[in-house]
Amino acid sequence: MKRLILVLGLVAMGTGCSMKIRNVTAETWTDQGVYVGYWEGTCKAFLGCDRGAGMVNWCKLNDSTNELVCSEQTAITPLLSRKPGAAPAPAPAPAPAPAPAVTKPEAEGDAGAEGAEGAEGAEGAEGSEGAEGEAGAEGEETPEVTKPEGEPEEAPADEAEPTP
Amino acid sequence: MALSIGVLCACSPKKMMLNETFVPNAEKTARSSIKTSGSVGSGDNKTVLNDYFIQICDVNNGIASNCKTNLILTNVTDYQVQTGWSLK
Numbered sequence: 377m378k379r380l381i382l383v384l385g386l387v388a389m390g391t392g393c394s395m396k397i398r399n400v401t402a403e404t405w406t407d408q409g410v411y412v413g414y415w416e417g418t419c420k421a422f423l424g425c426d427r428g429a430g431m432v433n434w435c436k437l438n439d440s441t442n443e444l445v446c447s448e449q450t451a452i453t454p455l456l457s458r459k460p461g462a463a464p465a466p467a468p469a470p471a472p473a474p475a476p477a478v479t480k481p482e483a484e485g486d487a488g489a490e491g492a493e494g495a496e497g498a499e500g501a502e503g504s505e506g507a508e509g510e511a512g513a514e515g516e517e518t519p520e521v522t523k524p525e526g527e528p529e530e531a532p533a534d535e536a537e538p539t540p
Numbered sequence: 541m542a543l544s545i546g547v548l549c550a551c552s553p554k555k556m557m558l559n560e561t562f563v564p565n566a567e568k569t570a571r572s573s574i575k576t577s578g579s580v581g582s583g584d585n586k587t588v589l590n591d592y593f594i595q596i597c598d599v600n601n602g603i604a605s606n607c608k609t610n611l612i613l614t615n616v617t618d619y620q621v622q623t624g625w626s627l628k
Contacts, residue, residue, distance in 0.1 A: 395580070399618040400592055403572060407565040410594065412612055419580075435594070435612060437563065442596035442608035 393421040401430070409436040409444065430456030555593075558621050563596070569604060571595045574619060590616045 395418070402413035412435060417428025432452045435444040555575040562569055574590040581587050592613040597604035 395615060397615050397617045398613050400613065400616055401620050405561060405563055405570060407563065410570065414613060433612065435610070437596065439566070442568070442598065442606055444594060444596065444610040444612065446612060
C-alpha cells in the first residue's frame with residue numbers, strides 16, 4: 377500500500393504540476409509589426425525542464441490604437457524544433473511572413489490597465505526617446521527571423537534554443 | 541526608520557525597460573520591458589517569472605503620446621537586451 381502511494385505521489389509530482397517558461401531571444405521590427413523569438417520549455421516539479429523548442433510570435437501593429445495582436449508562427453516552429461520528426465522536408469509555400477493576426481492569447485489582462493501609462497519607472501523618460509533610442513540594427517536582423525521559411529532546419533535551431 | 545525603508549523596498553519598481561527602437565516607416569517608438577510577475581521554487585532553485593511587454597507610442601517632435609502597453613509573453617525567465625543605435 378505504501379509503495380502504491382509512493383508511486384502515485386511520484387507520478388503526480390512528475391506529471392501534474394507543469395508550467396511553461398520562456399526565454400525571449402530576439403525582437404525584430406518591420407513597419408507592420410514585430411517578430412518576437414523565444415524559447416519555450418515545460419518544467420515539471422522534481423523532474424526539471426525539458427529542452428523545449430524555439431518559437432516565433434508575429435505581433436501585428438494596429439496603427440491607430442498602437443495595439444499589438446500576436447499569433448504564433450506555426451510554420452516556423454517545426455523548423456526550430458529539435459525533434460527529428462518535426463522537421464518538414466519540403467520548404468513551405470513562400471507565404472509572406474506577416475500572417476494576419478488571429479488571436480491575442482495573453483494581451484488582454486494587463487494591457488488595458490496599463491494602456492495610458494506614463495508614470496511607471498520604465499516609461500518615465502518620455503521626452504528622451506528621440507536621442508536615446510537604441511536596439512538599432514533592427515533592419516539587419518529582419519532576414520534572420522524570416523529565413524527559416526525556406527532554409528534548412530539545422531542552422532536556426534541551435535541559435536534559437538539556448539539552454540535555460 | 542526601518543519601517544520606512546521596508547516600505548520603500550517593498551514598493552520598488554520591478555518593471556525594467558530592455559530596449560527602445562523606432563518602428564520603421566512610422567512615427568512610433570517601441571519599448572520592451574519586463575515586469576516581475578512571481579516566482580517558482582525556493583532557495584537556490586528559485587526562478588523569477590516575468591511578463592514581457594512592448595509599449596508603442598506615437599512620436600511627434602520628440603514627444604510621445606497615445607502610448608499602449610501590450611502584454612506579449614508571460615512566464616519569461618530570461619531575456620536578451622538588445623543594444624545599438626537605430627538609423628532614424
